[in-house]
Amino acid sequence: MTEHTSARQDKSSRSYWLMYGALLIGLATAFITLFNNPIQSSSLPKLDVYGPGAESELCQQVPKLSPKNKKVEQFVRERVDSTEYHQEIINKLSGIIQIPSESYDDLGPIGEDDRWNIFFQVEDYIKASYPTVFQTVKLDHANKHGLILTWEGSVPPSTAKPILMLAHQDVVPVLSENVKDWAHPPYDGHYDGEIIWGRGATDDKGYLISIIESMDLLIKSGFKPKRTVVLAFGCDEEISGENCGRPISDFLHKQYGDDGIYLIMDEGSTGIQREFDQSFAMVSVAEKGYLDVGINLSSTGGHASNPPDHNVIGILSEIVVAIESNPFPGAVTPKNPMFRFLECAAVHAPVSSFPMAVRPKLSMAAQGDSVSQEQLAQTLDDMRYYFKTSQSVGKIHGGVKINAIPETASTLVNLRLAVETSIAQVEAHYESLVGFIAQKHGMLFEGFHSSCNSSEKRKICLFGIDALEPAPVSPVDTESFRVLSGTIKNVLKPLGTDNELVVTPYLMPANTDTKFFWALTKNIYRFTPVNLVHNLNRAHTTDEFIRADEFVREPLFFASLILNADDVVTL
Incomplete structure (x- = not known):
């Protein structure tokens, strides 16, 4: 028994040293390969690209141009x-x-x-x-x-x-x-x-x-x-x-x-x-899109002494709360000219003035990492409406007399569309929010591009005004x-x-x-x-x-x- 155990130990020891030697040879080979063929920067997060001294790669500045005459x-x-x-x-x-x-908004035709x-x-x-x-x-x-x-x-x-x-x-x-x-x-x-x-x-x-x-x-x-x-x-x-x-x-x-x-x-x-302790000449190369969303509600009226649980003003209020509770998400993507501005700031602004948390996220966002793009928007929250669709309820109307149940109510919401979005996406978002509330209250729902002239008394309809895609x-x-x-x-x-x-x-x-x-x-x-x-x-x-x-x-x-x-x- 003792002889067999010793033989196995000798065999195991030889195997160990053979494996260790192979590992050393492998590591040496890998090091030589890496030395002769450095890893391409495009395959790794470009953290250094957004640091000081990167001006040669990003946000290149042209020299002063003086007229020849x-x-x-x-x-x-x-x-x-x-x-x-x-x-x-x-x-x-x-x-x-x-x-x-x-x-004025209500100007008639010229002439x-x-x-x-x-x-x-x-x-x-x-x-x-x-x-x-x-x-x-x-x-x-x-x-x-x-x-x-x-x-x-x-x-x-x-x-x-x-x-x-x-x-x-x-x-x-x-x-x-x-x-x-x-x-x-x-x-x-x-x-x-x-x-x-x-x-x-x-x-x-x-x-x-x-x-x-x-x-x-x-x-x-x-x-x-x-x-x-x-x-x-x-x-x-x-x-x-x-x-x-x-x-x-x-x-x-x-x-x-x-x-x-x-x-x-x-x-x-x-x-x-x-910005960031650096002077910038900010040339806008694009504009956000534009859309005014109109929401009309109608229902049966009656005497205020016998009201329904929810009249059109109450339901409209619920819609407004739903809109404000479901803002559009923000993301900093390379499609947005503001991404180029952040690159310029990263390489030209003083190191101490540009948020360190932004540099690595910029690198990942440039490579399409959606999490980093969203995190960047959160980090730069004071600039959020450059990175997201804004929405503002600007007008609301409903009711004509205090002791009458209102038969109609309406609101207008102003939206400025992010570069990455479209009118169709915004419309789909609003149809989802408002359609659910219409269903909850047993009301007919008519989305965008419908005639909105149904004879049904209890209904909600959506329409768009001055629709403009992002430039x-x-x-x-x-x-x-x-x-x-x-x-x-x-x-x-x-x-x-x-x-x-x-x-x-x-x-x-x-x-x-x-x-x-x-x-x-x-x-x-x-x-x-x-x-x-x-x-x-x-x-x-x-x-x-x-x-x-x-x-x-x-x-x-x-x-x-x-x-x-x-x-x-x-x-």
């Missing part, structure tokens, strides 16, 4: 830097603010509703302020109040696509009961030596004056464009744009056709801002975006003590008239070349303003952009 550039710069010019352009903005060109006539005053004011422009350009009208100014270039549009700049003449109304809350009357255009106050100062009369001013400066400099320059001013951007925005787009599409425009510039909602994301790897970025770098300055102004893609959470122009070009950029602070310079609310020292330099930016876009024309 130095004589014209010097003329424009000297004018923009002069004190006399500052007072002139401030007076022009102040004067146009004094025209209360308000657009029938007299409230449109205020836009004749706007047109007359622009013509009187810029006689040189109107002696040079061709003026066309779209549906009477849409203004299109065309400065024809020497090269045909088929060879050099035109550059198009948009602005709108209308402003949101100021409620009479709110006028007392303004530091200065909303339509005085008051200038206090630092700030220009008034409705439209930022949104969007400052932009309008700046782009036409840039054209005026270039004409007076003697510049002759090769590339056609088009300015277009809508009259109803604040109420959907159907009366001027769409007719302008139709006019230009007839002129230039699909993809016939080099680039489009329109107002932005961010401009130059400081296509404009490319940032094109010549036009490089020209825009180089112009921003050359003309605009970082905030505070920052050494660099980083140009980054961004997302427009609201909508502009560009929603009508998708067929004209893929290169649609929304950017206001000023530091928009205090809730977008308080646009749409009391005490709207713009800083004079920033406003007076806007025309230099737009003139430089026109010059730089002209320089890349090849004959």
Whole structure:
């Protein structure tokens, strides 16, 4: 027994050393293979890609782009830097603010509703302020109040696509009961030596004056464009744009056709801002979608002394609670331009200012990890509506008398759709929520796209208003975006003590008239070349303003952009 056991032990020992030797050889071989053939970074989470020093891979910045025509550039710069010019352009903005060109949700057709006539005053004011422009350009009208100014270039549009700049003449109304809350009357255009106050100062009369001013400066400099320059001013951007925005787009599409425009510039909602202790020029390359959801309820009425357990107001309240209790989820995905912004922040912002928790999640989110995408949205909760569909119950109506059971009730919900979603997905979500409640109360349910005219008294129906899919994301790897970025770098300055102004893609959470122009070009950029602070310079609310020292330099930016876009024309 002892001899057999010893033999087995000897055999076991030899096996052990053979296995150990094989393991060592295997590890050595693996190490040599790894040394000669490093693991490709694409197969691992790219944690290092979002760290300092990664600028060569992500968010590459173009150099400053200065116009080749130095004589014209010097003329424009000297004018923009002069004190006399500052007072002139401030007076022009102040004067146009004094025209209360308000657009109302209930406006009737142009030509029938007299409230449109205020836009004749706007047109007359622009013509009187810029006689040189109107002696040079061709003026066309779209549906009477849409203004299109065309400065024809020497090269045909088929060879050099035109550059198009948009602005709108209308402003949101100021409620009479709110006028007392303004530091200065909303339509005085008051200038206090630092700030220009008034409705439209930022949104969007400052932009309008700046782009036409840039054209005026270039004409007076003697510049002759090769590339056609088009300015277009809508009259109803604040109420959907159907009366001027769409007719302008139709006019230009007839002129230039699909993809016939080099680039489009329109107002932005961010401009130059400081985030994560770094100055960014935030160029919106897409817009969220839009949808107003209407919900109508009807039932039998009666005397309030004999009420049902739940009348239409109660059921509508239940629907509102269900809507607010089931918000749309948020996720940060590479489809969203905000992902590109976070990449820019990760590699350009100071290390100590950018949340460490975001870097590894960015890496995983870039590779399609849905959990990391959702976690990122939660981590960046203060920016949540850039990453998710928002919903806001804005109007509600029901009942006509306190002692009568209401027969109808209704609500309107405003939604801004995330880049990754669609109108169909939002509709399905609402049909699921509301359909369940209708079934619970034994009511007929009619979803979106139904006639909603059933004779059934107890029913709930859904309908959509102003449906707009999220805008296509404009490319940032094109010549036009490089020209825009180089112009921003050359003309605009970082905030505070920052050494660099980083140009980054961004997302427009609201909508502009560009929603009508998708067929004209893929290169649609929304950017206001000023530091928009205090809730977008308080646009749409009391005490709207713009800083004079920033406003007076806007025309230099737009003139430089026109010059730089002209320089890349090849004959």
